[in-house]
């Protein structure tokens with residue numbers, strides 16, 4: 371089959387299934403048009419207006435505008451914040467943020483992958499785990515972050531950077547508490563406080579839409595991808611306090627990357643424009659309402675939901691009471707056109723490849739117009755599939 375035919379096949383698959391992967395979404399036609407535009411033909415190494423190639427007047431305008439929009443969706447001033455929209459993905463954005471702020475070998479504290487953090491938050495198989503000295507915190511037995519415990523770990527470890535942000539944590543992040551925790555350790559020799567980085571990749575759209583508290587009053591650096599709740603293309607950005615942003619920019623280019631992907635940057639700009647429309651607030655709120663409805667319907671049907679519910683766009687369910695592992699449950703659901711991902715649950719006795727849980731999210735189905743009543747139907751269908759294993 372040709373690539374063109376395979377793309378058609380994948381488009382049809384995306385239309386046919388119920389997509390409950392919390393890190394996926396469906397972008398608008400305008401974003402697809404930006405991604406498929408001739409901007410992909412252009413090289414523009416460097417920052418806008420400081421490029422190594424010529425012919426960049428128009429793409430400079432585009433990048434400048436996208437940076438302005440990135441600040442606008444979070445109501446930030448360019449007097450205080452610098453933006454970089456060039457990272458190819460969240461992984462590179464995180465690596466660049468660490469390298470450009472605290473540098474290699476620094477002590478960094480983050481949430482462990484097993485408890486809901488991210489691979490690039492210093493997991494041992496990621497280069498972030500090899501290039502820096504990471505220590506991790508997790509969640510308590512009840513699945514909730516225990517901020518007193520995080521503070522104790524912080525004071526003992528004395529990191530120069532604290533990371534908050536998760537890929538599989540269903541509750542609100544208390545950025546104010548994380549700030550206080552970071553401030554409980556001082557580094558007079560470095561002449562600055564412990565930095566706080568919020569990786570809001572999962573919740574960026576909720577923050578922009580007012581459905582989750584913002585990290586910006588408290589964090590020094592915020593990293594994010596744009597393809598999840600923000601409903602943009604697969605790209606990333608870093609927003610950092612002005613005094614940190616020059617070094618972070620240098621870590622992105624020339625430190626880690628070459629020419630920026632301008633078609634993606636333009637696609638991100640379109641996503642930011644869409645996030646500024648009044649309807650986006652309703653979308654963000656509905657994503658959370660749907661996730662809450664899905665969690666409560668599954669709970670009514672006997673599912674064990676980690677932390678008993680959710681405050682955001684995702685939930686974690688332990689499927690072992692059905693006599694299934696997360697992998698088996700995911701495969702059964704896929705056979706029946708419901709797409710989830712297998713996921714570790716807190717303190718999981720099983721391994722990541724075949725864990726005890728599944729992770730479910732509502733950004734994509736909300737984009738398709740589904741509401742609470744649809745979540746009730748989906749929950750019943752999930753139960754039927756897992757009970758009868760067909």
Ligand code: DSN
Pocket residue numbers: 393460488537
């Ligand atoms: N792998 C992504 C997720 O699904 O959460 C994060 O990078």
